[in-house]
Amino acid sequence: MSNGVNLKELSQRLNLSQTTVSRALNGYPEVSEETRKRVTEMADKLGYAPNSQARRLATGRAMAIGHVIPRSIHEMMNPIFLEFIAGAGETYSRHGYDMIISVVDDAKEEDAYRQIASRKKADGVIIHGPANDERRHRLLKELNLPFVVHGRIPGAEEETSWIDMNNRRAFERATNLLLDLGHTRIALLNGLEHMDFANRRRRGFEEALAARGLTPDPALMRSADMTEPYGCDNAMEMLKSDNPPTAFLISSMISAIGVARAVGQCGLKTGRDVSIITHDDALSFLPNSGEVPIFTCTRSSVRYAGEKAAELLLNMISNPASKPASLHLDAELIIGQSTGPAPAAPK
Amino acid sequence: MSNGVNLKELSQRLNLSQTTVSRALNGYPEVSEETRKRVTEMADKLGYAPNSQARRLATGRAMAIGHVIPRSIHEMMNPIFLEFIAGAGETYSRHGYDMIISVVDDAKEEDAYRQIASRKKADGVIIHGPANDERRHRLLKELNLPFVVHGRIPGAEEETSWIDMNNRRAFERATNLLLDLGHTRIALLNGLEHMDFANRRRRGFEEALAARGLTPDPALMRSADMTEPYGCDNAMEMLKSDNPPTAFLISSMISAIGVARAVGQCGLKTGRDVSIITHDDALSFLPNSGEVPIFTCTRSSVRYAGEKAAELLLNMISNPASKPASLHLDAELIIGQSTGPAPAAPK
DNA sequence: TTGAAAGCGTTACCAC
C-alpha cells in the first residue's frame, strides 16, 4: 500500500482542487480550518507526501546544500570533517533541507561547483578548509552560488560569510601557559601551513614567544598532515636530540596521542618530564573530558561550528539581500593532566 | 553570463526542436553526427546543463542514493563511517549519482526512510551498522526501496544484498596467531556486541580458544564504544589485576592506541611484555603501514567496502529484477611490531 | 533524421 498517492489522486478523493489541497497542506492561511482538517487526515490516511523533484522544479529551489570534498582535503581532515558534517546535517534536517556530498578528484573540484550551479543541484554550499591562497570564493561569486566558509579566507574576511575559531589567539594563549610554567623550548607540531587555520596557529605561537623576547627554533617546528605517526615520529626525533624541547604544542588530538606515545617510549612521563597542549576539536570518538582531561587543550567544538555554519547559510539563502555575516568562536583553554612546570635542569 | 540557458533557449538558438537537442546531448543514436556536433558546441558555448530537478521529474529517477545516519551510530562509528562514505561517494560521482546524507535523531530514523521513499528523494539506500536484531531491512522491503547492507543481517543473509568482511574468521586467525605465540591469557576489547560485526568477532575469538581447549575468561572480555580511553582504561585495569593478560585483541585502532598507552604507563613494552593485535580499517589518518607496521593487525579497507557497496546498489537499481548479490571480503592478517612470544613466566 | 505535443507532480497566479 504505502507507495503512491499523488496530489491529483488525493484531491480527487477529497472532491477538492489540487490548488486547495496544496494550500491546505502547506499551511496557507486562506483555507478554512474544516477543509484543512479533512485534507490532512486524508493525506495521512493515504500516506501522501509531495514528490520532492516536482516541488523543487515548481518552486525553483533545490532545498539542498552541497558539500564538495576533494580527495586531498578528505585525507587530512577526515574525522574533523565528519563531525562538522554531522552538525550541519542536523540543522539542514530541521529546516527541511537535504545535504548532498560530492567526493571528487582534486582536479574536478571546480567542475563540481559549476555543476551544482548550472544544474541547480543545491541552493548553496560550504567551503571547507580554506587555504592561504584560497580561490574558490571567487568562482562561487561568479556562479552566484551562496556560500559560507568554515574557516576564513585571508583578505576576504569582509566580503564573505564565515565561521571560524580564533586560531591565533588560542595558540597564543596555549603558548603563554607553557611559558608561564617555565618552558622555553617549546615544539610546535602544526597542521599543513598552507592552510589558513594552521597558518594562524603558527602566528599565535610565534607572537607569544616574541612577546617574551624569544625566537622560535625552526628545529622545533613541524607542519604536516595530522596523523598519529606524525606526532610520534617527530616527537621522538626531537626528544632524542641534543637540545630537546620540554613542551609540545600540537594541532590535533590524534597527533598528540602519537606524541604521548613517543614520550612514553623515551621513558619519560607526560605532564612531569614533558608537557603537552593540544588543540581538541571535541571529536566524539576521542573524548578528552572528565574532571581532569588527559590532555591540556584548546577546545572548540567543530560540530557546533557545523550547526552554526548551516544556520548562517540557510539565512543567507532565505535572505538573499543580506550582508555577509560571520561568527568568530573562542576556543576554551582547559587544563588537563598533560602540563606541568618545566623540569628544573635541562636533562 | 555563466548562469542560465535552458533547453528551450538553446534549441531556439540552434533552430532545432527541444527534442532533437535533448537527443543529441543524451547520446541517442538517431541524430546525425553533424547536428550533434553543432548542438554540443553551442551547448558548451552557452554553458548549458540540464536542470537536474526537471530531469529527475521527467525520468522518474532521483539519481541519488540516501544514507541515513542516526546520531547514535554516528557517535560510535564516526571515522569508519566517513571512510566508507568517501569510497561510496566516488562511485556515485562516477555514475552521475548524488549522495544525500540525513543526520537524524534516533527516534526519527524510520521516518527518514519513509520520507526518502514517499517523496522519492533517492533511488536506494545503504544500511549502516546492522545490529543483531536488525529490522530496517523489513521496512525498506515494505517501502520497495532498494538497499545494500554494509555488514550482514543475521538470518537475512540470503534475501538481502550486502558487503561485509569476514569478521569471525579474522578474529579467529588473530587469536590463533596469539595462541601460537604461546599466549593463553588473551583479552578481548570488542566493539558493542549488540552490533553484528562485534558479535561475529567475539565468536571468532571464542571458537579459536575453544579449539585449543581453552575457555574465555569473562574478566578479560569487554564490549563498548571503541574510543581511545576505552582501550586505555580497560587495559590498565586488567594489567594491574592479579592475573593480567599477556595479549590483547582489539576491535579498533583507536582503542588499540589507548591500550598501547596503558601498556607504556605500566612500564611495560608492547610486543615484548604485552602483545597487541588490532583490527585496522585502514583509515587514512591512522596509518598503520610501512615495512613493519606498528600494530599487528587484521586489515580490511572500509573505503574499498564503500566503493563496492555503491556498485552493488547501483547495479540493483539499474537491474531491478536481479537476485540479491553479496561480497564477502577477507581481512588480511598482517604482522607488525606489537606481537611477540608470550613472556616466559607470569610476571 | 527531425519535430509536436503530452506528460512528470508540484506550486502559484488570477479569477470567481
Place this chain on the structure above:
DNA sequence: GTGGTAACGCTTTCAA
C-alpha cells in the same frame, strides 16, 4: 475560501 490553468524544464511517445 475555492478552483482553473499556466508555468517549472526536461524526457519520451508518436508522427512525419
